[in-house]
Amino acid sequence: MQIGLFGGTFNPIHYGHLRAAKEVCQGFDLEQLYFIPSALPPHKNNQEVVSVVDRLEMTRLAITGNPEFILSDVELKRPGLSYTIDTVKHFKKSLNTKVDLFLVMGVDAFMEIDTWKSFKQLFQILPMIIMTRPLPDGRPHSLEWENMTAFIQEKISRSYQFSVKDGCYYHNRHHPVYRYNISMLEISGTKIRKQVQQGQSIRFLVPESVENYIYERGIYA
Numbered sequence: 138m139q140i141g142l143f144g145g146t147f148n149p150i151h152y153g154h155l156r157a158a159k160e161v162c163q164g165f166d167l168e169q170l171y172f173i174p175s176a177l178p179p180h181k182n183n184q185e186v187v188s189v190v191d192r193l194e195m196t197r198l199a200i201t202g203n204p205e206f207i208l209s210d211v212e213l214k215r216p217g218l219s220y221t222i223d224t225v226k227h228f229k230k231s232l233n234t235k236v237d238l239f240l241v242m243g244v245d246a247f248m249e250i251d252t253w254k255s256f257k258q259l260f261q262i263l264p265m266i267i268m269t270r271p272l273p274d275g276r277p278h279s280l281e282w283e284n285m286t287a288f289i290q291e292k293i294s295r296s297y298q299f300s301v302k303d304g305c306y307y308h309n310r311h312h313p314v315y316r317y318n319i320s321m322l323e324i325s326g327t328k329i330r331k332q333v334q335q336g337q338s339i340r341f342l343v344p345e346s347v348e349n350y351i352y353e354r355g356i357y358a
């Protein structure tokens with residue numbers, strides 16, 4: 138059985154996350170994908186991040202009706218900053234040893250991985266799936282992949298070599314890192330928060346249940 142771990146601030150969760158999750162599940166035959174909202178994200182401006190309770194609830198609403206998507210509150214239960222390495226170790230320990238785990242993230246997140254706690258260890262623990270994400274100024278995403286090759290070889294290990302056939306970086310001792318082209322949806326939490334603040338509609342950027350929750354709770358206003 139193959140299971141994905143998809144962490145994020147989800148401030149709020151939006152269709153960029155949801156469509157990406159669906160395409161990765163289909164592309165990699167993942168039977169389940171855990172959405173793991175970060176309780177205290179180490180790399181975000183925490184003033185802009187609404188409470189983890191609200192972010193968990195919006196995520197729950199957004200994934201309702203998709204049995205392969207599972208909400209995890211593991212980072213809420215752990216005190217202190219939310220580090221991916223701790224979350225990955227938690228799932229490795231708690232899930233059946235026959236499960237193949239994959240860490241899923243966008244290429245923007247991957248290109249900052251060298252700032253994460255014990256990041257090199259992650260490559261020794263599990264394979265990763267790295268998804269395309271539109272560049273803000275419309276540059277072609279082939280550029281992201283070129284940068285990624287330089288990045289993975291400089292920051293992680295020179296021995297990572299790309300296989301065009303498999304769309305994957307392989308290493309003789311570390312786990313593979315897959316590159317995956319998904320539908321490009323130029324949606325971000327930043328954009329949604331700004332739209333709400335400016336009184337503009339966020340319809341079709343987030344599920345209606347999330348939109349209603351945002352207005353009912355008056356968050357991001």
Ligand code: ATP
Binds near residue numbers: 154270324326
């Ligand atoms: P913010 O704008 O607040 O920084 P965000 O929209 O980038 O937020 P996060 O919760 O920080 O969302 O992202 C969680 C994960 O989802 C990251 O790995 C990120 O790369 C990925 N992701 C977010 N939006 C998209 C998108 N539109 N397409 C593909 N991946 C995405």
